Amino acid sequence: xxxxxxxxxxxxxxxxxxxxxxxxxxxxxxxxxxxxxxxxxxxxxxxxxxxxxxxxxxxxxxxxxxxxxxxxxxxxxxxxxxxxxxxxxxx
Numbered sequence: 001x002x003x004x005x006x007x008x009x010x011x012x013x014x015x016x017x018x019x020x021x022x023x024x025x026x027x028x029x030x031x032x033x034x035x036x037x038x039x040x041x042x043x044x045x046x047x048x049x050x051x052x053x054x055x056x057x058x059x060x061x062x063x064x065x066x067x068x069x070x071x072x073x074x075x076x077x078x079x080x081x082x083x084x085x086x087x088x089x090x091x
Contacts, residue, residue, distance in 0.1 A: 010085065011085075014087075014088060017077055017080045017081045017084065018077060018081055020077065021074055021076065021077020021078070021080075021081075022077070024069075024070070024073035024074075024077075025070045025074075028043075028069060031044030031066075032045065032047065036048075043062055043066055046058065046062045047059060047062045047063065047066070050062060
């Protein structure tokens with residue numbers, strides 16, 4: 001157990017955190033499909049309805065909000081990766 005946590009886990013955690021942060025962007029992209037499937041209202045439905053009704057200010061705001069969420073997820077993933085992997089801080 002000590003070998004796993006001391007020697008095997010630290011080099012693996014960095015790439016796992018990076019992949020999870022990147023997949024959050026894919027989750028945002030699939031929001032429209034999931035919201036339609038489960039009949040829930042959310043950001044994806046807002047974007048789709050604003051596009052269909054040609055409501056450009058709402059569409060722009062929703063796209064900017066989803067972009068900010070993606071950037072925040074990437075920044076959080078980078079911060080966690082830097083905190084976990086000391087080799088990443090050296091570069």
